[in-house]
Amino acid sequence: MGKTNGVYGKKELYDVIVIGGGPAGSTTAALVAEYGHRVLVLEREKFPRFQIGESLMPGTYWSFKRLGVLDKLKKSAFTRKYSVQFFSGSGKGSAPFYFYKHDPHESSVTWQVLRSEFDQMMMDNAREKGAEVRQGASVLQVIFDGDRAIGVRVKYRNGRVNDLSARVVVDATGRSALLSRKLNLKTVEPELKKASIFTHFKGGYRDEGIDEGATLILHTKEKDSWFWSIPLSDDVVSVGVVGGLDYLFREREGTPQEIFETELEKCARMKERLVGAEQLFPVKVTQDFSYRSRAVAGLGWVLIGDAYGFLDPVYSSGVFLALKSGEMAADAIHEAFDKDDFSGAQLGGWGSEFIAGMEAIRKLVYAFYTKDFSFAQFLKVHPECVDGIVDILSGKVYINDVTPIFKPMGEMCSLPEDVDYYETMEV
Numbered sequence: 001m002g003k004t005n006g007v008y009g010k011k012e013l014y015d016v017i018v019i020g021g022g023p024a025g026s027t028t029a030a031l032v033a034e035y036g037h038r039v040l041v042l043e044r045e046k047f048p049r050f051q052i053g054e055s056l057m058p059g060t061y062w063s064f065k066r067l068g069v070l071d072k073l074k075k076s077a078f079t080r081k082y083s084v085q086f087f088s089g090s091g092k093g094s095a096p097f098y099f100y101k102h103d104p105h106e107s108s109v110t111w112q113v114l115r116s117e118f119d120q121m122m123m124d125n126a127r128e129k130g131a132e133v134r135q136g137a138s139v140l141q142v143i144f145d146g147d148r149a150i151g152v153r154v155k156y157r158n159g160r161v162n163d164l165s166a167r168v169v170v171d172a173t174g175r176s177a178l179l180s181r182k183l184n185l186k187t188v189e190p191e192l193k194k195a196s197i198f199t200h201f202k203g204g205y206r207d208e209g210i211d212e213g214a215t216l217i218l219h220t221k222e223k224d225s226w227f228w229s230i231p232l233s234d235d236v237v238s239v240g241v242v243g244g245l246d247y248l249f250r251e252r253e254g255t256p257q258e259i260f261e262t263e264l265e266k267c268a269r270m271k272e273r274l275v276g277a278e279q280l281f282p283v284k285v286t287q288d289f290s291y292r293s294r295a296v297a298g299l300g301w302v303l304i305g306d307a308y309g310f311l312d313p314v315y316s317s318g319v320f321l322a323l324k325s326g327e328m329a330a331d332a333i334h335e336a337f338d339k340d341d342f343s344g345a346q347l348g349g350w351g352s353e354f355i356a357g358m359e360a361i362r363k364l365v366y367a368f369y370t371k372d373f374s375f376a377q378f379l380k381v382h383p384e385c386v387d388g389i390v391d392i393l394s395g396k397v398y399i400n401d402v403t404p405i406f407k408p409m410g411e412m413c414s415l416p417e418d419v420d421y422y423e424t425m426e427v
């Protein structure tokens with residue numbers, strides 16, 4: 001157990017308060033509770049709630065295994081994902097990247113999930129492991145004593161406002177990025193200034209056999225934007241378009257629905273799959289989602305998942321990185337209680353390893369957005385790089401060294417420099 005159980009003043013005292021019950025928050029909460037600490041999750045919404053980000057990377061398997069949810073996933077109705085396939089602006093398809101062909105292990109087949117159900121499952125798991133979860137509990141601010149985070153101010157649905165204390169505050173608020181905004185740590189990635197318009201359809205064309213669950217990434221004619229097609233269960237498919245923020249919204253008129261349809265006209269391969277399909281809800285819009293914090297942790301606080309940063313939707317890496325950072329932070333928090341050291345260096349000691357993996361995915365994101373770069377051409381010249389690319393697409397960036405592909409790739413497109421954003425906020 002943590003060393004600080006009890007009550008001080010009239011405040012409730014927790015070892016760890018996790019703000020946000022998405023996949024990142026539920027992961028840290030489950031693992032820290034399993035270590036025996038007193039954990040509270042505060043979630044603004046009432047689950048189940050809609051969330052975008054339905055396609056998982058195979059690399060999530062190892063987090064699911066540790067969290068003990070693999071059996072639930074195997075028994076679920078979620079669609080199995082064996083591969084990802086890319087289509088050029090002219091509609092030409094790459095060979096599908098079948099993950100299991102590179103690693104014939106059950107971890108190479110993953111899931112396309114309905115996030116409302118998936119996030120509920122993850123939150124239930126945290127509760128089963130001993131975390132207390134309060135929904136309809138919106139954190140207004142993290143409370144600091146000097147530079148040290150000492151708790152949170154929370155507002156419940158009934159209007160009651162309460163201060164709660166904790167030795168460690170974990171920000172898992174997703175794109176709200178509560179702490180990094182407040183502490184002015186948020187940095188945006190100007191080259192990846194994108195927006196997305198998305199919805200679900202029922203019906204439409206589905207491939208057969210193991211290709212039924214494939215993620216498809218389809219460029220529009222001039223490569224100004226691209227569509228994802230993520231087949232979910234019940235004959236539902238998640239479809240979204242991603243493009244430059246200026247391109248999609250600032251340089252033309254029209255409602256988001258009209259813009260979505262205009263882009264669909266430029267993507268024959270996507271359009272033909274939706275013939276006869278019924279759109280299930282009005283399109284949703286999100287923008288400016290490529291950002292990062294300059295630190296992962298400080299005195300008494302730590303950032304995980306999207307609350308730390310988000311790259312880009314193209315390789316479906318968001319949930320994978322949310323789970324990974326959630327795991328790494330949980331171990332660092334447990335160690336912090338052991339050592340009685342709640343410094344940024346201790347709570348964020350995992351930062352550089354985590355960021356190195358994220359950097360590899362980021363480089364591949366840049367290659368994808370380079371208009372005259374083609375993965376097919378690159379692999380024709382450098383067939384030895386296929387394993388490295390599949391490793392990144394699978395989320396094996398923390399298992400295998402994928403960096404050798406970037407030298408030859410950098411000769412065919414411009415890749416970003418490695419940025420070590422990690423710095424501790426220790427005082």
Ligand SMILES: Cc1cc2nc3c(=O)[nH]c(=O)nc-3n(C[C@H](O)[C@H](O)[C@H](O)COP(=O)(O)OP(=O)(O)OC[C@H]3O[C@@H](n4cnc5c(N)ncnc54)[C@H](O)[C@@H]3O)c2cc1C
Pocket residue numbers: 019020021022023024025042043044045051052053054055056057137138139140172173174175176178196240286289304305306307310313315316317318319320322
């Ligand atoms: C267009 C688009 C497409 C994407 N597609 C994919 C994909 O296919 N695959 C993939 O893996 N990822 C995808 N992602 C990324 C994915 O959505 C995120 O990476 C993932 O949800 C991060 O999990 P998280 O737990 O960090 O945050 P979230 O899932 O956002 O959870 C954060 C939680 O915190 C709660 N919260 C926020 N503020 C407060 C507060 N003040 N108090 C209390 N609670 C609060 C929210 O209600 C929410 O439930 C996509 C992202 C975008 C933008």
